[in-house]
Amino acid sequence: PRMLPSDFRVRSLDGIADDWPISYDDLLPYFRQTDRDFGVSGLAGDPAYPPDPEDPPLPPLPIGAAGLKVARAHTRLGWHWWPEFNSILSAPYDGRRPCVQRSTCQSGCNEGAKASTDLTHWPKAIAKGARLITNARVRRIETDAKGLATGATWIDRDGAEHFQAAKVVVVAANAIGTPRLLLLSADARHPDGLANSSGLVGKRLMMHPFANVAGLFDEPLMSWQGQFGDLIESLEFYETDERRGFVRGARWGLAPTGGPINTALPSRAGVQSWGPDHHLHVRSHLGHGANWGLFAEDLPDETNRVTLSDTVTDSSGIAAPSVHYAMGDNARRMLDFHIERATESLLEAGAHSIEVDRLMRYSGWHLLGTARMGDDPKTSVLDRWNRTHDVPNLYVVDGSSFVTSSGVNPTSTIVAIALRAAEHMIETRFEQQVPA
Numbered sequence: 305p306r307m308l309p310s311d312f313r314v315r316s317l318d319g320i321a322d323d324w325p326i327s328y329d330d331l332l333p334y335f336r337q338t339d340r341d342f343g344v345s346g347l348a349g350d351p352a353y354p355p356d357p358e359d360p361p362l363p364p365l366p367i368g369a370a371g372l373k374v375a376r377a378h379t380r381l382g383w384h385w386w387p388e389f390n391s392i393l394s395a396p397y398d399g400r401r402p403c404v405q406r407s408t409c410q411s412g413c414n415e416g417a418k419a420s421t422d423l424t425h426w427p428k429a430i431a432k433g434a435r436l437i438t439n440a441r442v443r444r445i446e447t448d449a450k451g452l453a454t455g456a457t458w459i460d461r462d463g464a465e466h467f468q469a470a471k472v473v474v475v476a477a478n479a480i481g482t483p484r485l486l487l488l489s490a491d492a493r494h495p496d497g498l499a500n501s502s503g504l505v506g507k508r509l510m511m512h513p514f515a516n517v518a519g520l521f522d523e524p525l526m527s528w529q530g531q532f533g534d535l536i537e538s539l540e541f542y543e544t545d546e547r548r549g550f551v552r553g554a555r556w557g558l559a560p561t562g563g564p565i566n567t568a569l570p571s572r573a574g575v576q577s578w579g580p581d582h583h584l585h586v587r588s589h590l591g592h593g594a595n596w597g598l599f600a601e602d603l604p605d606e607t608n609r610v611t612l613s614d615t616v617t618d619s620s621g622i623a624a625p626s627v628h629y630a631m632g633d634n635a636r637r638m639l640d641f642h643i644e645r646a647t648e649s650l651l652e653a654g655a656h657s658i659e660v661d662r663l664m665r666y667s668g669w670h671l672l673g674t675a676r677m678g679d680d681p682k683t684s685v686l687d688r689w690n691r692t693h694d695v696p697n698l699y700v701v702d703g704s705s706f707v708t709s710s711g712v713n714p715t716s717t718i719v720a721i722a723l724r725a726a727e728h729m730i731e732t733r734f735e736q737q738v739p740a
Contacts, residue, residue, distance in 0.1 A: 351384070378649065384538050391715070407566070501694050504676060517647055538649075556597070
């Protein structure tokens with residue numbers, strides 16, 4: 305899903321963190337393009353978002369019996385719900401087959417229905433002449449005497465070193481890989497790392513603290529099938545209400561429980577995948593559950609950061625990233641509140657028991673904020689076009705550019721930001737400073 309308008313104005317609305325230098329409206333054309341590129345399935349008219357006259361490219365995926373049961377509970381409670389927007393095809397699109405509701409999305413999609421850049425972007429780019437080099441890693445970005453990026457030194461699968469010259473360098477290595485590369489690119493002109501005059505490269509790492517609340521029902525819900533993605537979402541408690549004891553909020557996504565393999569795995573706290581009760585566990589859970597995933601907004605904190613390790617290297621001898629992260633008290637209070645409300649939701653839907661994982665420890669997959677954008681070079685790494693303040697032909701177009709994390713999956717916003725930056729590169733190409 306897209307970020308919401310309030311996500312770009314956290315300082316103005318809630319007095320914390322900082323506002324983004326761009327707005328929801330600035331990104332709206334690129335959100336639409338992202339939906340078209342990936343083939344998003346969804347239902348127009350979600351009241352949590354501003355009206356958009358352009359419908360999603362495809363109709364929504366089915367919400368299933370589990371989604372319907374919980375949606376009806378939210379209607380009784382007067383809480384927001386909406387069929388989820390998924391980058392999963394509900395109908396044939398752009399040469400790809402639609403979802404068959406196998407519920408194995410987390411292990412890959414045999415149909416090609418689940419959007420990923422290897423299906424949606426790379427084949428077209430390669431057909432246009434782009435060259436994709438796999439099993440390679442960049443050692444550093446090189447610069448000239450004028451401080452312009454001249455290209456990248458990289459290592460191939462056999463360990464041989466190469467230099468790729470470039471007029472413009474674009475980095476998209478996520479919020480751990482990008483600051484690592486910028487710090488690795490330190491030289492006499494940039495002793496603290498490339499594009500780091502602000503001292504913020506690697507700082508303000510954000511993730512999405514994630515909890516899971518599962519409800520078990522007597523009747524079969526057929527929840528062994530469906531899409532991962534989500535069936536429905538709720539943004540009922542997304543905006544700040546100071547009476548709750550924290551700021552900002554969380555997005556809820558209702559997912560199917562998955563098939564026999566997913567049910568049998570010890571993915572939730574207290575679940576054992578062996579022993580005399582294992583078959584009973586599978587029989588009682590398979591197709592009888594509905595899971596609320598709770599994505600909490602993570603506030604920027606300079607103590608959460610990425611640095612270079614003094615002791616650990618990768619297989620090419622390059623300093624590994626060292627990640628320093630601790631979840632803040634605001635996020636802990638937020639998850640506690642949302643767990644209580646999600647439990648209320650599932651009990652209202654008729655669940656006979658609730659299983660809670662208060663913090664999914666393997667869920668640090670949304671990496672954000674370590675090269676933030678802004679208008680002031682003293683307090684940001686990138687400008688509003690994702691160009692580094694210090695190196696005018698170096699761009700960063702991944703989640704490290706985020707000022708705040710929001711409480712929604714960041715992919716749509718990352719792609720929209722990248723599209724906007726790419727369009728700006730094209731429009732300003734004749735004014736762009738490049739190395740000789």
